[in-house]
């Protein structure tokens with residue numbers, strides 16, 4: 349069996365695939381693998397662009413560990429089986445009047461896969477998914493089943509563990525009362541958005557923008573949280589299909605194909621895209637606003653920088669693209685997050701801004717990504733663990749103050765490297 353990730357940048361041919369349905373079955377799968385001298389790798393939805401989910405030995409498919417296990421209505425906490433997909437969560441939480449605090453751009457990932465790589469959305473007062481986690485159940489290499497909550501010394505390692513510490517079987521999430529979002533999407537001059545970025549990104553609940561290279565327009569998105577009782581003003585079915593399906597997927601896929609054949613056309617196409625999209629306002633339940641469907645495959649690199657560095661980093665990437673004469677069809681995406689205390693979180697200890705660059709799946713991404721990474725490196729950037737980068741453990745020792753503590757946790761929980769693969773060896777040593 350050959351496994352491929354969504355971005356078609358990684359593949360694997362595991363020796364066997366096991367589909368456990370309980371923590372005990374996970375422990376048995378680990379013991380069997382060790383007996384046969386094989387490594388173990390749980391996979392989620394395969395939406396990481398890096399080789400973090402590549403399983404050479406035993407691939408653990410967690411599709412039978414799915415669903416809502418318990419609800420504490422008073423604390424507004426829910427325990428989800430680790431293989432639950434984020435798109436399944438709204439329907440599971442709705443009967444309890446609850447929702448996830450914040451989400452990224454899509455909801456195809458599993459809860460365990462998303463937290464293990466530090467998946468995040470945007471919002472100056474909001475952290476990534478791992479910050480919403482209050483406890484996990486982890487099966488270690490020795491087959492121990494550990495319940496790890498805030499009182500446990502390894503809590504801030506286990507919430508974002510790169511799949512290197514063991515197999516998560518369930519995750520308890522701090523939810524919030526279900527809410528709506530008022531979304532305003534508008535094209536604005538890029539120069540002004542960068543000039544005012546610190547204020548613009550700090551004031552609203554959720555602010556982000558896209559910028560198509562070769563244009564001077566930023567497509568801003570500003571989402572304001574509202575009570576669930578506020579009236580909805582949803583996009584009409586046709587408008588939603590036109591914007592989110594036809595323009596963002598069907599037309600965009602044609603455009604990427606044209607851009608690949610005729611790169612000289614890309615600047616004009618990007619200018620047209622900036623004029624035709626991103627001008628609308630609507631109010632809807634949070635999950636319908638946070639996430640969209642991405643059907644055009646691409647590769648992505650995303651770096652976390654101190655938020656103050658974002659405007660200059662974007663300007664520098666603009667200058668780099670012009671200097672190199674590249675034609676880039678995919679936009680940059682810029683987001684923010686609150687500081688947190690999770691050891692391998694890209695937002696550890698600092699108010700964070702994220703810049704993501706993308707390339708169409710049929711184009712070579714390496715030259716562009718390597719050069720952009722040099723820009724991020726000069727700003728002390730930390731790469732997203734699930735998105736393409738070229739850094740290794742030597743870099744991370746200086747970028748993460750608690751890196752050595754994480755390595756010590758790994759030595760303790762997986763001394764024989766049962767959960768290792770080539771990516772983890774590169775980034776953790």
Ligand SMILES: Cc1cc2nc3c(=O)[nH]c(=O)nc-3n(C[C@H](O)[C@H](O)[C@H](O)COP(=O)(O)OP(=O)(O)OC[C@H]3O[C@@H](n4cnc5c(N)ncnc54)[C@H](O)[C@@H]3O)c2cc1C
Nearest residue numbers: 392393394395396452453457458461464467468511516734
């Ligand atoms: C189209 C697209 C949009 C994206 N948007 C965003 C975004 O908005 N924000 C963002 O931050 N990221 C985003 N990402 C990146 C994505 O969220 C992460 O790469 C995420 O890890 C993918 O989750 P997954 O379920 O596919 O996990 P996988 O990629 O399958 O696995 C990721 C890691 O989790 C580990 N893992 C999985 N299950 C378990 C388990 N039970 N126990 C222990 N470890 C486990 C795997 O071993 C692996 O190390 C996007 C990716 C794509 C393709």
